[in-house]
Amino acid sequence: DIQMTQSPSSLSASVGDRVTITCQASQDMSNNLNWYQQKPGKAPKLLIYDVSNLETGVPSRFSGSGSGTDFTFTISSLQPEDIATYYCQQYDNLPPLTFGGGTKVEIK
Amino acid sequence: EVQLVESGGGLVQPGGSLRLSCAASGFTFSRYWMNWVRQAPGKGLEWVANIKQDGSEKYYVDSVKGRFTISRDNAKNSLDLQMNSLRAEDTAVYYCARDRRYCSSTSCYVSPIAFDIWGQGTMVTVSS
Numbered sequence: 391d392i393q394m395t396q397s398p399s400s401l402s403a404s405v406g407d408r409v410t411i412t413c414q415a416s417q418d419m420s421n422n423l424n425w426y427q428q429k430p431g432k433a434p435k436l437l438i439y440d441v442s443n444l445e446t447g448v449p450s451r452f453s454g455s456g457s458g459t460d461f462t463f464t465i466s467s468l469q470p471e472d473i474a475t476y477y478c479q480q481y482d483n484l485p486p487l488t489f490g491g492g493t494k495v496e497i498k
Numbered sequence: 499e500v501q502l503v504e505s506g507g508g509l510v511q512p513g514g515s516l517r518l519s520c521a522a523s524g525f526t527f528s529r530y531w532m533n534w535v536r537q538a539p540g541k542g543l544e545w546v547a548n549i550k551q552d553g554s555e556k557y558y559v560d561s562v563k564g565r566f567t568i569s570r571d572n573a574k575n576s577l578d579l580q581m582n583s584l585r586a587e588d589t590a591v592y593y594c595a596r597d598r599r600y601c602s603s604t605s606c607y608v609s610p611i612a613f614d615i616w617g618q619g620t621m622v623t624v625s626s
Contacts, residue, residue, distance in 0.1 A: 424612045426543075431615035433593055434535075434543065440610050477543055481611035485557040487533075487545040 392416050392417075392483045396490030402498045409465040411493045413478035422482035425454055425463045428492075429474045438463065452469050465495075472498055500524035500615055502594050507620030511550035514584050514624070520577040520594030520617055528552075528572035534579050534614060536590035538623075546592070547579065551601055561587075584624045590617040 402478065415473040421441040427433040433487050438454040441461060451466045465472055471486050478490040506518040513598035519606070534546040547568040549559045556568050567580040580623050600606070 412561065422610070423554075424610065426613075431606070433619055434613070435616070436612050439598070439612040445614070479543075479545075479612075481609075484611070485545075485548075485549075487558045489543040490564075492542045496554045 391486060392419065392480050394470045394478055394480055394488055394490040396478055397492060399491060400494040400496065401489050402496045403468050404498045405468055405470060409495060411463040411495075412450075413456075413461045413463070413474055413490045414436075415459045415461070415480060415482075416479055417483070419482040420455065421479060423454075423456070423461050424481070426453075426477045426479060426489075427472075427474045428477065434477065438472055455468045468495070468497070470497060472491055502596065502617035504592065504594055504617040504620040506590065507622045509623045510584055512624055514583060515580070515582045516584065516622060517552065518581065518594075518620060518622070520579075520591055522577065522596075525596070525615075527570075527575040529600045529602070531599040531611075532568075532570060532577045533595045534568060534577075534620055535545040535593045535595050535596055535613065535616075536588075537589075537593070537619075538590040541590075542561050544590075548597065549577070551606075552586040581622070584626050585624075589622060589624050591621050593617055593619045 395414045423437040428434040443455045475492045475494045501523045533548040549556045549568045550575045565583045568580045594617045596615035598612045
């Protein structure tokens with residue numbers, strides 16, 4: 391199974407800050423990595439698929455990059471509505487599909 | 499409106515059984531892979547199982563193999579998860595989620611495997 395190590399597990403940033411989350415795979419992967427946002431008490435929402443493709447309707451301040459074992463999710467300018475937990479998810483080697491442990495983003 | 503609505507959660511004793519259902523609407527259910535994903539209280543997301551459009555392929559996370567069974571009824575636009583021999587560690591919110599993989603009338607798309615539509619979740623509590 392591919393393990394996804396996400397970091398940091400939580401962060402606090404100011405409105406307007408650039409926020410970066412990383413996801414490291416336990417082995418080399420193709421571009422089979424997605425990012426989700428989960429707000430408290432809500433179901434997750436797909437933001438980015440295949441490393442860098444923005445889901446329809448998702449603001450352009452969200453972006454993704456990376457290859458091999460190291461992947462990055464970025465919010466270019468943090469907004470109050472971005473308060474949530476973010477998860478990476480791999481589908482390179484399955485089953486099982488696996489998620490990272492999550493990164494909780496808070497406003498400073 | 500594209501929608502998934504789960505039902506069937508509740509409190510069950512260890513060793514007991516529960517059947518979850520997910521009602522789909524607003525899209526052609528029979529054309530999509532479908533999944534169950536769970537989230538233990540205060541924890542992260544864990545994929546549980548998925549099923550191909552026609553039910554011919556099913557996959558499970560190791561921790562539920564032999565205990566959980568995923569199934570679908572395309573005529574009723576319904577996805578189910580039969581959960582037997584439940585354990586305390588199965589306590590979680592269970593979400594059904596639509597997979598991006600779908601089949602049109604002429605082609606099937608095998609990627610990305612991304613969950614683009616989610617239900618609101620149903621809580622399963624395993625406790626004596």
